[in-house]
Amino acid sequence: xxxxxQSQPEMSVQEAETVTLSCTYDTSESDYYLFWxxxxxxxxxxxxxxxxxxxxxxxxxxxxxVNFQKAAKSFSLKISDSQLGDAAMYFCAYRSFxxxxxxxxxxxxxxxxxxxx
Amino acid sequence: GAVVSQHPSxxxxxxxxxxxxxxxxxxxQATTMFWYRQFPKQSLMLMATSNEGSKATYEQGVEKDKFxxxxxxxxxxxxxxxxxxxxDSSFYICSARAGRxxxxxxxxxxxxxxxx
Numbered sequence: 001x002x003x004x005x006q007s008q009p010e011m012s013v014q015e016a017e018t019v020t021l022s023c024t025y026d027t028s029e030s031d032y033y034l035f036w037x038x039x040x041x042x043x044x045x046x047x048x049x050x051x052x053x054x055x056x057x058x059x060x061x062x063x064x065x066v067n068f069q070k071a072a073k074s075f076s077l078k079i080s081d082s083q084l085g086d087a088a089m090y091f092c093a094y095r096s097f098x099x100x101x102x103x104x105x106x107x108x109x110x111x112x113x114x115x116x117x
Numbered sequence: 118g119a120v121v122s123q124h125p126s127x128x129x130x131x132x133x134x135x136x137x138x139x140x141x142x143x144x145x146q147a148t149t150m151f152w153y154r155q156f157p158k159q160s161l162m163l164m165a166t167s168n169e170g171s172k173a174t175y176e177q178g179v180e181k182d183k184f185x186x187x188x189x190x191x192x193x194x195x196x197x198x199x200x201x202x203x204x205d206s207s208f209y210i211c212s213a214r215a216g217r218x219x220x221x222x223x224x225x226x227x228x229x230x231x232x233x
Contacts, residue, residue, distance in 0.1 A: 042226070043155075043208060043210075043226065043227045044224065044226050044227070045161075045210065045212070045224035046224075047221070050221075091160060091161070103149065103214065104151060104163055104166055105151075105161075105163070105212075105222060106163075107160045107161050108160065109159070109160045110159075110160050
């Protein structure tokens with residue numbers, strides 16, 4: 001079974017600064033997807049960024065980028081130019097490449113990000 | 118974009134009663150829907166996966182007779198908490214996956230259940 005570990009329960013960053021959230025995972029599969037989801041106080045889960053394991057290039061979405069290290073099974077999220085609206089719970093998630101019931105997401109325990117002025 | 122709705126957003130029920138939560142995909146057909154449970158300050162725990170027209174697959178430790186899941190159409194799945202008890206109080210989130218995209222899951226806004 002796959003596991004996802006987020007070792008930072010809470011992080012804090014000043015507005016306009018950069019912060020990196022860590023995520024490691026364990027799997028025996030070679031093809032899979034990794035995600036970062038944001039859950040603001042409204043509790044609505046929002047997809048931040050996605051990475052396909054077969055792609056060597058790190059995914060980037062505006063101020064959000066990842067550092068995907070497949071051999072190390074590491075998938076960190078970097079938020080640049082942090083904004084107050086970035087304050088939320090961030091979950092790292094793993095999904096098998098297979099379809100069907102194996103397509104379920106496995107979530108990490110989350111990192112609460114505070115953004116200060 | 119793909120939108121998933123849940124109804125109700127909040128529900129309070131008495132211990133021993135049953136409550137139904139609806140999850141709808143508004144602008145796409147959801148071949149697969151997922152039901153999660155989230156306790157305060159904790160992660161999402163997958164309860165079950167349902168495919169349209171077939172029985173749900175429950176995760177280990179989830180009582181299928183207590184949490185009844187029906188995925189009767191490509192746009193609607195329901196979760197019924199039967200004989201609810203205070204320990205069932207939680208935040209329930211559904212998500213839906215469209216057949217046309219293999220990886221994307223679209224999440225509903227969640228339902229807060231309080232059992233008194």
